[in-house]
Amino acid sequence: MILSTVRAVVLDIEGTTGSASHVHDVLFPYARERFADWFAAHRGEPPWTELMEELRTHTGDPRLDEEGAVAALTSWSDQDVKAPPLKRIQGLIWAEGYARSTLTGHVYDDVPGALARWRRSGIDRYIYSSGSAAAQRDWFVHSNHGDLSPLLNGYFDLSSAGGKREPESYRAISRAIGVPAHGTVFFSDVGEELDAAATAGWRAVAVRRPGDPRGPEVAGHPTVPALDGVRLHRRTRREEETRT
Structure with missing residues (x-):
């Protein structure tokens, strides 16, 4: 052409x-398994605060807590929903994996x-x-x-x-x-x-x-x-x- x-x-x-399979078979499960750990490790930090605000806005629940955030993210991940908060936390978790050379x-x-x-x-x-x-x-x-x-x-x-x-x-x-x-x-x-x-x-x-x-x-x-x-x-x- x-x-x-x-x-x-x-x-x-x-x-x-x-490869699409690399995304669905490697990257998505990698992030999904680490949602709760990421919130615990970054609690109170600017990325945590920004993500929680984005999640509350996106879900329409101003009282959403960490447990509810993890549940929403897990559900979106399982359904491959193109939700900006999900894409944000996936990117943050993958960045840590790349930095540790556990992901490519x-x-x-x-x-x-x-x-x-x-x-x-x-x-x-x-x-x-x-x-x-x-x-x-x-x-x-x-x-x-x-x-x-x-x-x-x-x-x-x-x-x-x-x-x-x-x-x-x-x-x-x-x-x-x-x-x-x-x-x-x-x-x-x-x-x-x-x-x-x-x-x-x-x-x-x-x-x-x-x-x-x-x-x-x-x-x-x-x-x-x-x-x-x-x-x-x-x-x-x-x-x-x-x-x-």
Whole structure:
């Protein structure tokens, strides 16, 4: 696949740049088992206070205590609810795991090369995931391919951009990065996210990794099995030929 006049790339994580099974089978259970311990260890500290305030607001219960907080977080985790307080505490717990070298972020083998290639072409590179921006950064800093954070310009999450199935979230990202919608390409494995990006005027490309139980194609969108066959150019082909 070749796309021209691209100024920015925005990538999903689960199923696109990294394994979804790593998230669901490794990271989610790791955090879930440590909710209560995290509250006990950080009681009264600023992150604890901020999280409790966020939980009380999100649940609508101003008297929510630690026990109720853990119960709510556990329920959301079991149902994979995209609740910002859950994403916040997961990120905090994972950060401690990364710091102890008990966790790594999974990145597919083709991703580092693609990011480096796009950087050489002068294309900005961003991550947009439901996980917190801090958790996203840790994923790439502590990846199975080493520290990949120098290959990325920034990270967007539910708090900074909004829900991934809402067109307005992609418009918010366009405003934040200062790149026109038509100059931005979004890569994801989820059709509804790609639909939302396309509605916002972005170019949307599906990624379906081999063996994905949902099949190799995403209806309504061009689909690739990996990123190593994707060639993106900041200029048109004619402009590139003139430049050389």
